[in-house]
Amino acid sequence: MTTQAGSLPKAASATAVRPERSLGARLAERVGGGLVRVFLIVVGLFWLVPTVGLLLASLRTPADMSASGWWRVFSEPSQLTFESYRKLLENGDITNSLLNTVLITVPATLLVVAIGSLAGYAFAWMEFPGRDWWFLGVVGLLVVPVQVALIPIAELFGRIGLFGTVLGVVLFHTGFGLPFAVFLLRNFFAEIPRELLEAARLDGAGELRLFARVVLPLGGPAIASLGIFQFLWVWNDMLVALVFTKSGTQPITVALQTQVRQFGNNIDVLAPGAFISMVIPLAVFFAFQRQFVSGVMAGAVK
Amino acid sequence: MSSAAAEDVAGTPATPSGPRRRKSVTGTRRTAAALFLLPALVLLGALVVYPIGYSLIRSFLSQSGDSFAGVDNYRALFTDDGIRTALKNNIIWVVFAPTVSTALGLIFAVLTERVRWGTAFKLVVFMPMAISMLAAGIIFRLVYDQDPDKGVANAVWVGVHDSFAESSAFPRAHPGRQSPLRPDQGGFVTAGTVHTGRTVALPLVGVAPDRMPKGAEPAARAQPQPGKVTGTAWQDFTRGKGVGKLGAVDPAEQGYAGMRIEAVKDGKVVASTKAAADGTFTLPAAADGARLRLPASNFREPYNGVDWLGPALVTPAVIGSYVWMWAGFAMVLIAAGLAGMPRELLEAARVDGANEWQVFRRVTVPLLAPVLAVVTVTLMINVLKIFDLVFIIPPGSSQDDANVLALELYRKGFSEDQPGIASAIAVFLLLLVIPVMLFNIRRLRREVRR
Numbered sequence: 225m226t227t228q229a230g231s232l233p234k235a236a237s238a239t240a241v242r243p244e245r246s247l248g249a250r251l252a253e254r255v256g257g258g259l260v261r262v263f264l265i266v267v268g269l270f271w272l273v274p275t276v277g278l279l280l281a282s283l284r285t286p287a288d289m290s291a292s293g294w295w296r297v298f299s300e301p302s303q304l305t306f307e308s309y310r311k312l313l314e315n316g317d318i319t320n321s322l323l324n325t326v327l328i329t330v331p332a333t334l335l336v337v338a339i340g341s342l343a344g345y346a347f348a349w350m351e352f353p354g355r356d357w358w359f360l361g362v363v364g365l366l367v368v369p370v371q372v373a374l375i376p377i378a379e380l381f382g383r384i385g386l387f388g389t390v391l392g393v394v395l396f397h398t399g400f401g402l403p404f405a406v407f408l409l410r411n412f413f414a415e416i417p418r419e420l421l422e423a424a425r426l427d428g429a430g431e432l433r434l435f436a437r438v439v440l441p442l443g444g445p446a447i448a449s450l451g452i453f454q455f456l457w458v459w460n461d462m463l464v465a466l467v468f469t470k471s472g473t474q475p476i477t478v479a480l481q482t483q484v485r486q487f488g489n490n491i492d493v494l495a496p497g498a499f500i501s502m503v504i505p506l507a508v509f510f511a512f513q514r515q516f517v518s519g520v521m522a523g524a525v526k
Numbered sequence: 527m528s529s530a531a532a533e534d535v536a537g538t539p540a541t542p543s544g545p546r547r548r549k550s551v552t553g554t555r556r557t558a559a560a561l562f563l564l565p566a567l568v569l570l571g572a573l574v575v576y577p578i579g580y581s582l583i584r585s586f587l588s589q590s591g592d593s594f595a596g597v598d599n600y601r602a603l604f605t606d607d608g609i610r611t612a613l614k615n616n617i618i619w620v621v622f623a624p625t626v627s628t629a630l631g632l633i634f635a636v637l638t639e640r641v642r643w644g645t646a647f648k649l650v651v652f653m654p655m656a657i658s659m660l661a662a663g664i665i666f667r668l669v670y671d672q673d674p675d676k677g678v679a680n681a682v683w684v685g686v687h688d689s690f691a692e693s694s695a696f697p698r699a700h701p702g703r704q705s706p707l708r709p710d711q712g713g714f715v716t717a718g719t720v721h722t723g724r725t726v727a728l729p730l731v732g733v734a735p736d737r738m739p740k741g742a743e744p745a746a747r748a749q750p751q752p753g754k755v756t757g758t759a760w761q762d763f764t765r766g767k768g769v770g771k772l773g774a775v776d777p778a779e780q781g782y783a784g785m786r787i788e789a790v791k792d793g794k795v796v797a798s799t800k801a802a803a804d805g806t807f808t809l810p811a812a813a814d815g816a817r818l819r820l821p822a823s824n825f826r827e828p829y830n831g832v833d834w835l836g837p838a839l840v841t842p843a844v845i846g847s848y849v850w851m852w853a854g855f856a857m858v859l860i861a862a863g864l865a866g867m868p869r870e871l872l873e874a875a876r877v878d879g880a881n882e883w884q885v886f887r888r889v890t891v892p893l894l895a896p897v898l899a900v901v902t903v904t905l906m907i908n909v910l911k912i913f914d915l916v917f918i919i920p921p922g923s924s925q926d927d928a929n930v931l932a933l934e935l936y937r938k939g940f941s942e943d944q945p946g947i948a949s950a951i952a953v954f955l956l957l958l959v960i961p962v963m964l965f966n967i968r969r970l971r972r973e974v975r976r
Binding site for chain 1: 556558559560562563565566567569570572573574575576577578580581584634637638640641647649650651652653654655656657658659660661663664665666667668669671675676677678681850858859862882907910911913914917918921922932935936939940945948949951952953955956959962963964966967970971
C-alpha cells in the first residue's frame, strides 16, 4: 500500500513531463517501434524457415530435391506429393522403429512418474533417519552426464541379458529421469497443506491411501510437468538408444541416424522420417505449452 | 539452481516449510518409508551411482581392463590428437553457445514485451526445444547444403553477395582462333582501335550452351551508324565440324546478352555499354579511336557461397543450430524473470530521463543478473554433453574437425574399443560438472534446513 501511494506522485509527474517531449523524440520512438517489429519478424522467419524447409523437402520427390531447393515449390506447387510419406510408411524398418519409440517412451515416462512420486512423497512427508541427506544426494545426481553411464551400463546390461532390449533402454531412461522427478515432486508435495494430510489421516487413511487419494491428486500440476518433460526427453533421445538398442529394437531417431551418412541419397527417408518423428513432440508441445514450460524451467539443471 | 525460476511457474515455492511443520502426519514406520523409496534408490544406485564408481576405476585400467594403467588414460586426454581437437572444440562450444543463446534470449525477451504478437513470436522461437536434436540436425543439414540451389543458407548468402558484387554470365568464355581479342587484366581487349561508322566483331567461344544467359537470342550483325561505334559480341561457334565461319555471325550462333563492353583510351574508360539480347551494342562518338575491352567482371566464376560444413566453419555452423534450438529456452526463462521485475524501477529511471538503452543497460540487466547466470550455467552444462548435433550435421569429411568430448567418448568406447580412455573422458566430464553439483546441494540444503 505504501509503495503504491509512494509511486503515485511519480506517475503524475511522468504524465506532466510527457507533453514536453519534443516531436523528434516521439518520432524516434515510433521509428524505433517499427524497427523492433521488423527485427522480430526477420528473426521469426529465421526460426521458421529451417523447419518449413524440412516440411517442403519431405513433400517433394528425391529427383526434384537433387535438382533444386525446396523453395522451388512456391513457383511449382505441382511438385508437392505425399509419395515419400507413402513409401516411408510401407518401410517396415521405419514403422517398426516408430513403434519402438512408443514402446520405450510410454513406460519410461510412467515409471519415472510413479517411482518419482513415491520417493518424492517419502522425502516430503515421511520421517526416517538422514532423510534430508538422502534427498540432497539425489539432487546432486541431477547434473551427472549420461555419458558417464554408457560404458558401465552397456557392460552391466550385457552381463544380465538386457543389452539390446527395450526394457534396458526404458530402465536407463528411468534411472536418469529420477533425480529430476524426485527433486521436482518432493518440492511440490512439501507445499501441500499439512491440514489436508492430517484430516485424511484422522479418517483412518494409511500411507498408501494418503499418497493415492491426497498427494497424487494435489500434485497434478507438477506431475503433468514432469510427465511431459520426461516424455519429450525420452522420445527425442538418440544417444542412449544408439548405445543400448540393436536393429530390432531401435527407436526412430536411431533408425534415421543410420541413413544420415548418405544424406543426399536418403533425403526421401530422412526428411519425412524426421518430420514424422517431430509430429508427436510438437503436438504435445502445443497442447501442453504451460506444463512444458514449467517442466523446462524446473528442469533447467538437466 | 533452477528452482528460483521454477517457483513462478511450476507453483513450487522455493521455501519449503520447516522440518517441524513437515513432520510425518502418519507416524511413519520405517519400513513404509523404505518401501516408498526402494524403487527409486535401487534404480539410482544401479544406473547412476554405480556407473560413476565403475568409470572412475575403469579409467585407471588398461584398455583390456585386466591391468592397472596408472594415469595413462588421462594422459591420452592431452596427447591424443582426436581428443585434443575435441577438447578445443568443447571449449569453443562452452564459451560461445551459452553466451550467444543467452544474449539472444535476453534481446528477444525484452523486445517481445513491446509488441502485441510477442506470444506468437515466443512460440516460434521456443518450438525447436520440443523436437529432437536428430530432427534439428537433419533440418540444418538441409539448411547448410553447400549448393546455393539447394541449401537455404547459401541461397540467401549468395543472393546478398551477388546484389553487391554482380556475378558474371560468361565464366569460361575466351577468344577463339583468329580472334581480334587478346587477354587483358582478366578480361579481353581488342588488338586495334575502333572507329565510328564502322562495326566491330567481338567473337568469343567456350560458354556451354546451357550456361548461356537466359535472354540470349540468335546473334545479329550490327549495322554501321554514323557517329557511333557499333558491333556484336557473340558466341562464335556452331556445333559440328567445319560448320559456321570464324569471325562471322552465323545463324545458329547466339549473342552474349548482357556482356559489358568498355571503350578504353590511354587506360581510361571513355564509354561503356551492355550488349543487347542479340549481342549487338552501340557506343557513342566518344569511343572513336579507343580499344574495346570486355572487363574481367564478365568472366568471373560464379560465387558459390560459403562451405558451412567444411573443416573451418563446421563448429560455428553446428553451434548456430544449437542456438536455434536453445535461444528459446533462454528467452522463456528470462521473460519469466522480466515479468517478476518491479516496474516502478524502470518507470522511475525513465522519468529521470534515461533513454531505453540506458534503462536496459543500467536497470534491466543488473536486475536480471541472477536469471542470466542461471541460464548461462545451465546451458554450459548442457553444452558440455553436446553429442547429437555434432554426430548428425557434419558430413563424414569434416566430422573429425567438429569433434567434441561426448562424441569422442562414444567413438573410443563403442567403435575403437578403448574403454579405458572413454572412461577417462567420462570422469573428466563429471569433474567439470561437480562445482554445479555442489552448488545445487548447498543451496538446497539451506532451503531444506530452513
